[in-house]
Amino acid sequence: MKLEKDIIIVATRNKGKVMEFSHAFEPFGKKVVSMFDYPDLPDVIEDGETFFENAFKKAKTIGDAIGLPVLADDSGLCVEALNGQPGVYSARYAGEHGADQDNNLKLLAELEKQRLGEDTEQPLLSPAQFVCVLVLYDPVTGQHIEARGTVDGWITSQPSGNKGFGYDPLFYLPHLEKTMADLTMDEKQAISHRGHALRQLAEKLQQ
Structure with a gap:
């Protein structure tokens, strides 16, 4: 799949993701545009059971609507002590329009329930993994490319940092001794x- 234009259309209205995509594609001379640049397009209901299903649905729906290749992301937090939750529901863990702070508070509350009677002085609550699935879809050919990335860490009861978004202040990286938001x-x-x-x-685009 070839991207001839100097722009990348990303199917998101998440400002944090737009910033990260813009930073990532800047070295390639690509300008990122998002759903903020296409305000008349409807939101895509993320009702898939997997990150791939949601990412593909967003990329295909928006790509077919505007007739251009579209990149979509679905990502989330999978916490071991919560059997992989919140997973695909990460962005709306505290409700359909849950703010980052509400989602973080709910996550901590659910983890506190898990450790009743345990050492409550231990700030690291559970191993966790961030997952990201990207789908680039071309409506002209019907082809798509999928990419997946993960990072392992721990959920901490002591949030830190003011960078990033979502669960970043709670996602602690032991090898760096920092949270993602630091x-x-x-x-x-x-x-x-x-x-x-x-x-x-x-790498797949260059093959």
């Missing part, structure tokens, strides 16, 4: 789930 954009792109997926996508 990292600069370059640091985050180097190790994050979305960064890994983007590099994999770039």
Whole structure:
């Protein structure tokens, strides 16, 4: 699949994701445009059971609507102590329009329930994994490319950092002794789930 234009259309209205995609594609001379640039397009209902299903649905729906290749992302947090939740429901864990803070508070509350009677002085609550699935869909050919990235860490009861978005302040990286929200954009792109997926996508596009 070839991208001839100097823009990348990303099917998202998440400002944090737009910033990360813009940063990632800048070295390739690509400008990222998003659903903020196409305000008349409807939101896509993310009712898939997997990250791939949601990403593919978004990419295909928006791509077919505007007639151009579209990149879509579905990502989330899978927490071991919660049997993989919130997973595909990460963005709406505290409700359909849940804000980041509400989602984080609910996550901590659910994990606190799991450790009743345990050592409550331990700030690290559970192993967790961030997952990102990217789908680039071309409505002209009907072809799509999929890329997947993950990063492992722990959920901490002591949030830290004011960078990033979503669950980043709670996602602790033991080897760096920082949360995802403590990292600069370059640091985050180097190790994050979305960064890994983007590099994999770039390799596939060059094949």
